[in-house]
Amino acid sequence: MTQPSIAIIGAGLAGLACARHLARAGLAFRIFEAGDAVGGRLRSDRVDGFTLDRGFQVLLTAYPEAKQLLDFDGLNLRPLYRGADVFFQGKRHLLADPFHHPIDALKSLPDGLIPWMDKWQMLMLCKEASGIRSVERRLPEMETEDYLKDFGFSHEAIDRFFRPFFGGVFLEKDLRTSARMFLFLYSMFQKGGAAIPAHGIQAIPEQLAVALPPESLRLNSPVAAIQPGHVTLKSGEIVKASHIILAVSEEAAFHLLPESVGEKPKPPRGTTCLYFATSDPLPGRSILCLDGENRGPVNNACVLTHAAPERAPHGQHLISTSIIGTPSSAELEEVVREQMARWFGQAARRWRHLRTYQIRHAQPEGRQLHPGNGPLPAMITPGLYRCGDYVEDVSINGALVSGRRAAEAVLSSLSLH
Ligand SMILES: Cc1cc2nc3c(=O)[nH]c(=O)nc-3n(C[C@H](O)[C@H](O)[C@H](O)COP(=O)(O)OP(=O)(O)OC[C@H]3O[C@@H](n4cnc5c(N)ncnc54)[C@H](O)[C@@H]3O)c2cc1C
Structure with missing residues (x-):
């Protein structure tokens, strides 16, 4: 032939x-x-010895096709903590995944960020999502926010956790993305969690x-x-x-x-990612930090070097801050610094700005x-x-x-x- x-x-x-x-x-x-x-x-860029991804991205290690096709060991994957630090009314609240960090989850039970009942509902949601391996037709075809309300979540849980967490994943905060996509991703987060390759996406x-x-x-x-x-x-x-x-x-x-x-x-969904560096000590763990107040401009941030020290020269930290959409303003860097000072302390005002990525075509809308x-x-x-x-x-x-x-x-x- x-x-x-x-x-x-x-x-x-x-x-x-x-x-x-x-x-x-x-x-x-x-x-x-x-x-x-x-x-x-x-794509990733090397800037002054730092490895910057073009936008904050994670690999969910339970993705079935990725498991088939990729050699995970060869990617030197570094897991992120299963949960999130939610910033709300001047306080950092840990929301830990009870299956993977049961002690942290128990300790944070009385913390008051979201009602107790929602923590129970989250366990029920894990059960609901447990068998899902793809975006399936048999799942409800409705917007994620409506699905969460129907499931019984309070507006506190939706606004303080789901909106910033999945808003950052979907790159839209109305949670209008299909519940089928939400359930698939929720299942992937449950089964494998999120990781970043040590040397860049x-x-x-x-x-x-x-x-x-x-x-x-x-x-x-x-x-x-x-x-x-x-x-x-x-x-x-x-x-x-x-x-x-x-x-x-x-x-x-x-x-x-x-x-x-x-x-x-x-029109596609866009995002903006600002990278900062510091040699100041930054306590904490490799966890996603969320804007529980939805005030912005930063929706989520992560000290990448807590997960992958390889991403920065020795003794330095690399911080990624993500904004949903692509606002253009001369003051953006300053406003982001101010917000980061509320989250990480006043030293954030001195962080060195490395680069800003504005990604207009990050994700297609229709699909x-x-x-x-x-x-x-x-x-x-x-x-x-x-x-x-x-x-x-x-x-x-x-x-x-x-x-x-x-x-x-x-x-x-x-x-x-
Ligand atoms: C900032 C950001 C964050 C994301 N976060 C996540 C995440 O955490 N987890 C997750 O699972 N997914 C995430 N995604 C989505 C994921 O990255 C994409 O779904 C995936 O990379 C799309 O791959 P693709 O091959 O379909 O398209 P693309 O990556 O867009 O590839 C298309 C290629 O075609 C080339 N091309 C275009 N036109 C031409 C031409 N005329 N001639 C020749 N070449 C051409 C382009 O240069 C490009 O290399 C994110 C995406 C972005 C941008």
């Missing part, structure tokens, strides 16, 4: 996962990536890329157009391809696909509202396929699953599957 010519456009997680599955099936392909490195939305795509034939990847090669049978690079070069796999974001796919395919995507309608079909037309988080569900896991599904669709069209 003559080898098909396969072009993958995009070397984010979905494109790399697709490539890995095609390589395992013995197929050759070429990946065209617009950026100067693999990873897409999972980009270690994940790099691990996938390193196993690919080196000549298969072309960086700095944006694709300008696709037509049946070939792709045209921005440089003008035309590359023949009997099978084209679009592994780009929803927005980029919309611009490359013919007008007849798909609706214009809703998060009705992810349980099932994934979009991987094959668009014969010879043209798609993958990406917007095809499956918006997560590292969803991007990996969608990459596998696109590879399976190619293999099945070649009758190899």
Whole structure:
């Protein structure tokens, strides 16, 4: 059989996962990536000896597809504490996961942040979410906030814990994201917790890329157009391809696909991440800190070096602060410092600002509202396929699953599957 010519456009997680599955099936392909490195939305930068992820990201170690495809040991994963420190009315309140930190959870029972009954409801929610391994159709199709109210949570629990915690995950604080997505993620947090790779989130795509034939990847090669049978690079070069796999974001796919395919995507969800450094001692643990008052601008913060000292030069701390949305204001850094001074003490006013990332296209909106309608079909037309988080569900896991599904669709069209 003559080898098909396969072009993958995009070397984010979905494109790399697709490539890995095609390589395992013995197929050759070429990946065209617009950026100067693999990873897409999972990128890290080295700045003055600090490793900064482009936006705060964690890997949930229970993600089923990630467990299949990634070598977790090779990522040097550093777990975050199972729970959160909630800042509310000038006090830090520990909310510990009772299954993993029962003593901490018992100690914090009388702390008054949320009513006792809600702590019981959280245990019930763990039971409800325990068997969930994907974003399933049988789960309720409603907004997360309505689901939590119907479940019996008080407004204190929703506003002081769920809104900042899952607002930071969904990148929206109305909790309008589908309860199906919420239950899937709640289950993943329960089963495995969250971790960060010691040397930056980009270690994940790099691990996938390193196993690919080196000549298969072309960086700095944006694709300008696709037509049946070939792709045209921005440089003008035309590359023949009997099978084209679009592994780009929803927005980029919309611009490359013919007008007849798909609706214009809703505006994406954005986030802003400011990094600070300090050599002052910072007591505490590797825990997510939350804005229980929802006053902002920072929704969540984390002293990354408590989990991964490798992220900073010896004797330094690296602090990540995340804002939902992409506000632009000259005073932003100052306002964030003030808030951090309330959380971590006056020394925060002296923290060194390292960099601010504004990420306008962090997560697609549409897929998060009705992810349980099932994934979009991987094959668009014969010879043209798609993958990406917007095809499956918006997560590292969803991007990996969608990459596998696109590879399976190619293999099945070649009758190899
Ligand atoms: C700040 C932030 C925080 C997040 N937090 C989490 C988290 O904690 N946990 C979690 O599970 N998920 C999280 N996510 C979501 C997760 O990162 C994404 O769902 C996932 O990375 C999407 O991968 P992808 O391959 O579908 O798309 P992308 O990563 O967007 O990859 C698409 C690739 O296509 C390339 N491309 C685009 N156009 C072209 C073109 N014309 N020619 C060639 N190449 C092109 C891009 O350069 C890019 O490399 C977060 C995302 C962000 C941004």
